[in-house]
Amino acid sequence: MNPSEPSQAAALFRTLQFAARKHRDQRRKGSARAPYINHLIDVTRLLAEVGSVKETVLLQAAILHDTIEDTETSQAELEKEFGPEVAGIVAEVTDNKSLPKADRKRLQIEHAPSLSNSAKQLKIADKISNISEIGPDEPPDWSAERRREYLAWAQQVVSGCREANPALERRFDEVVAERHRALQTVA
Secondary structure (H helix, E strand, O other): OOOOOOOHHHHHHHHHHHHHHHOOOOEOOOOOOOEOHHHHHHHHHHHHHHOOOOOHHHHHHHHHOOHHHHOOOOHHHHHHHHOHHHHHHHHHOOOOOOOOHHHHHHHHHHHHHHOOHHHHHHHHHHHHHHHHOOEOOEOOOOOHHHHHHHHHHHHHHHHOOOOOOHHHHHHHHHHHHHHHHHHOOOO
16 A cells, blocks of 8 residues: 555545435435434445445445435545545435436336446445335335335346345345335235
């Protein structure tokens, strides 16, 4: 390691601090209304723990993956703070919020096969984290049908990301099966 470069831990903590500041007022949709940063930590943990990802750039991108989409952060700002590789991965997984939700969801399915390997791994980890929160009563304002539709849509997105990280793909399939079983009890 170049002595002038920060350690992986230092780089990740700096990235976490940036993301926590950007997402400080955001909450998850579940009834617990958990701080949004918990989702970013979970996605990063899934990449490292389940996917055995060690690349600092991808782990930083995981922490930052929703900053362009959900905060006032620009790709240029991410590039300045974290470099073009991190900003590029984040940009790959960022939805264009000026489009209607149905179009954004369709585009995620269409674009998944053309994502970089890093972006595909990040997309899978993000979907695992998101669907892990789907249950018979969660999110509380979603109907059972909407929960099932979300699972089906997530499967379509991840189908375009296959062969990027077999361990993440296995975990995704396990979590989808668990969520489907949990939703069988819901009318």
